[in-house]
Amino acid sequence: MDGGHDGMHDMNGTEGMHDHKMMMMHMTFFWGKNAEILFSKWPGTRTGMYVLALIFVFVLSVLVEWLSHCRLIKPGSTQLAAGLIQTVLHAMRVGLAYMVMLAVMSFNVGVFLVAVAGHTVGFLLFGSRVFKKSDTEKVGSDLPPMTC
Template sequence: MMHMTFYWGKSVTVLFDQWAVKTWQGYILTLIVLFVFSVVHEWLAVQRSLFLTTSSAGKTSAVPSAAVSDDTPEAPLLGGVVVQGSRIGINKSLESLLFGIKVGLGYLLMLAVMSYNGGVFLSIVAGLAVGYFFFRSGSAAPSFHDPCCSS
């Protein structure tokens, strides 16, 4: 039966029945793997932000929709902004891939925390904190301008 409260111990099943650990060596290895996955999760967040800032330059041009010919693709929800070239498709695909990997990894980490093992919880939180420290805090953080929240 699955635990529904936090517990401490080396016996834990993480995510899959095949990832059932009963020894101290396996438990420590599991905590290290989850710690690394957590750091990678924060690194992916930074990589996506960097990709967004580098790919946003020259991404679209603000051409009024009246000046658009019939064969030019148009983004109607963006108020007549015209999409230039097929590179936008590649950038959007890569951005979506990074987002999907980051979100998928985040959900897997959340499900691992739901094993309710105290060591697993602390390992994931520590990995996220270390990843944040190295990749997102202070001067290491990329300067990402969000046009929705500009003041």
């Protein structure tokens, strides 16, 4: 019944030959460029693609912070327009934050470090007082703070 496959099963639980190498999924943090981040077989084993993946995660993290601190709703907007803009901004922020979280779940230390660095740089640029014109400048954003 086993057809000489020594009990090998494919992803559906059926027996069959495997034409591809299965990549091991890490469950602890590891160093290295050979990782899968967000998409199957991406970035692969090439160093340049790994660096591109790190830049991508960094930019996603900065964008999450920008969306968390931006002021895009114009004063005097109607309640409906302001509510729709706020809802779209919230959806974008949550979607990007989940993408960063899923990237970090690759357990790659480089990805973890660039995600933290991206959030840090984003907060420095958009949330901290470093680049505010004055203490009297209106503090706040169009979206409430993200909470756990």
